[in-house]
Amino acid sequence: MLKRQGVLAVAGLIAVFAILHLGLSPDDYSLRLLGATTLGGAAFLLMTVAVILSTRARRLENLFGGLDRMYQVHRAVGACAAFAALLHFFTVPKALPPGADLAANSLVPSAPLGILGLVLLVVGLFLALNRKISYSRWRPAHKAMGLVYLLILGHFMAAPPALLDHTSPSVLLLIAVAAIGVPALFYSIFGLGRRSARSFTIEAVNPMERATELVLKPMGKLFDFTPGQFAFIEVQAKGWNEAHPFTISSAPAESRLRFTVRDLGDWTRKVRTELRPGGTVLVHGPYGRFDSARAGTKQVWIAGGVGLTPFLSTLRAMKPGDLRKITFIYAARNESEAIFLDELKAKSAELGNVDLIPLFSDSGALARVDDLKSRLAEPLPAYDYFLCGPKPMVEGLISDLRKAGVPRTRIHTEAFAFR
Numbered sequence: 001m002l003k004r005q006g007v008l009a010v011a012g013l014i015a016v017f018a019i020l021h022l023g024l025s026p027d028d029y030s031l032r033l034l035g036a037t038t039l040g041g042a043a044f045l046l047m048t049v050a051v052i053l054s055t056r057a058r059r060l061e062n063l064f065g066g067l068d069r070m071y072q073v074h075r076a077v078g079a080c081a082a083f084a085a086l087l088h089f090f091t092v093p094k095a096l097p098p099g100a101d102l103a104a105n106s107l108v109p110s111a112p113l114g115i116l117g118l119v120l121l122v123v124g125l126f127l128a129l130n131r132k133i134s135y136s137r138w139r140p141a142h143k144a145m146g147l148v149y150l151l152i153l154g155h156f157m158a159a160p161p162a163l164l165d166h167t168s169p170s171v172l173l174l175i176a177v178a179a180i181g182v183p184a185l186f187y188s189i190f191g192l193g194r195r196s197a198r199s200f201t202i203e204a205v206n207p208m209e210r211a212t213e214l215v216l217k218p219m220g221k222l223f224d225f226t227p228g229q230f231a232f233i234e235v236q237a238k239g240w241n242e243a244h245p246f247t248i249s250s251a252p253a254e255s256r257l258r259f260t261v262r263d264l265g266d267w268t269r270k271v272r273t274e275l276r277p278g279g280t281v282l283v284h285g286p287y288g289r290f291d292s293a294r295a296g297t298k299q300v301w302i303a304g305g306v307g308l309t310p311f312l313s314t315l316r317a318m319k320p321g322d323l324r325k326i327t328f329i330y331a332a333r334n335e336s337e338a339i340f341l342d343e344l345k346a347k348s349a350e351l352g353n354v355d356l357i358p359l360f361s362d363s364g365a366l367a368r369v370d371d372l373k374s375r376l377a378e379p380l381p382a383y384d385y386f387l388c389g390p391k392p393m394v395e396g397l398i399s400d401l402r403k404a405g406v407p408r409t410r411i412h413t414e415a416f417a418f419r
């Protein structure tokens, strides 16, 4: 779940800037100019937040509740930055104040940089929100948004003193924030985080029903992770471009890392057809906070299709005597697509605290909140819910659980898409 601390930190930064800007700017600035430059400054701060979040810094996960939530905030602040920048453009005075020294207050290059930055920002935002563009095409275009950040930085650094006082506390705050934002931008664009990735050898590529299990042997020490976390996989071979995120489906105590990859698009299909034992992959991670061990003891898990993976890792790690009482609904299209079902049945029987309920949509059985009521001993709000699966299924369940009085803080989800 998205944590409030992260959102409050972003709101606090904007508020501090606005208070400093409105309260401590030169007295001769007009109210319109102050309002417009407050919007411009807020747009820059929001863009900086978006840039910092794109570095995938693991320390920020605690503040926002996981990398998937950081990407949600990245998208939201990007959209708010574009909106604030548009408002800034429409409200900022288009001419210098009467009596201003023209030679000392040139609008060039500030104005052209700002206009170019704004146009690219709006175009970039439309591209970012367009889900029809494939991820591999969308990503380089999105990375080009880094140029917008530098243009906007140039825009306000070159702004004439009659419009912006570079020695005022609010502008010094923007400059200090830029001193973090610019290195973060280069770190993110040039993928410098890859240096912390670990190398693995592909030990096995196991085909399953519409999915492939990838078994990876660490070349050095295997990193620690918690069941439910995910990592980015980057294949070290020609024709394999960007890193893709997958939930780790093995247990932390295993000597190998296992991933279960649903054949969905170009990259995931190639996993089955082109990857061979002996190949090398880089793994970046672990990330995520989808951890059922941190919640109450009465739990309902609902997995849809390959959304099984975080629960698979959790079950594989659980030992008899675990205090949790778990109702585990595993929804798949049919029995043959319900991968690992035999292992899940055996493990649930061994543990004794997991009530596994497979549901097959081909037979008309769907994961529904109405049906849950009759399966659970206590009213729905008494449980913590862990949901992972296709977006429409998860969104529908959240909405129905909320209507049934389950607090949002007791509904835990893992987003399987970052866009």
Ligand SMILES: Cc1cc2nc3c(=O)[nH]c(=O)nc-3n(C[C@H](O)[C@H](O)[C@H](O)COP(=O)(O)OP(=O)(O)OC[C@H]3O[C@@H](n4cnc5c(N)ncnc54)[C@H](O)[C@@H]3O)c2cc1C
Binding pocket: 068, 134, 135, 136, 230, 242, 243, 244, 245, 246, 247, 248, 260, 261, 262, 263, 264, 265, 266, 267, 268, 269, 306, 309, 310, 414, 415, 416, 417, 418, 419
């Ligand atoms: C946190 C998380 C955990 C996941 N765990 C699993 C799992 O355990 N098993 C599994 O089968 N799938 C998992 N996925 C989904 C998996 O990452 C996508 O199915 C896969 O990347 C699709 O790639 P494609 O090129 O084959 O498909 P495409 O058709 O190109 O992509 C389908 C969608 O996947 C997303 N996507 C594609 N490439 C990337 C990328 N490089 N980075 C981020 N998102 C991308 C985009 O939203 C895109 O619209 C997970 C996703 C996330 C975000």
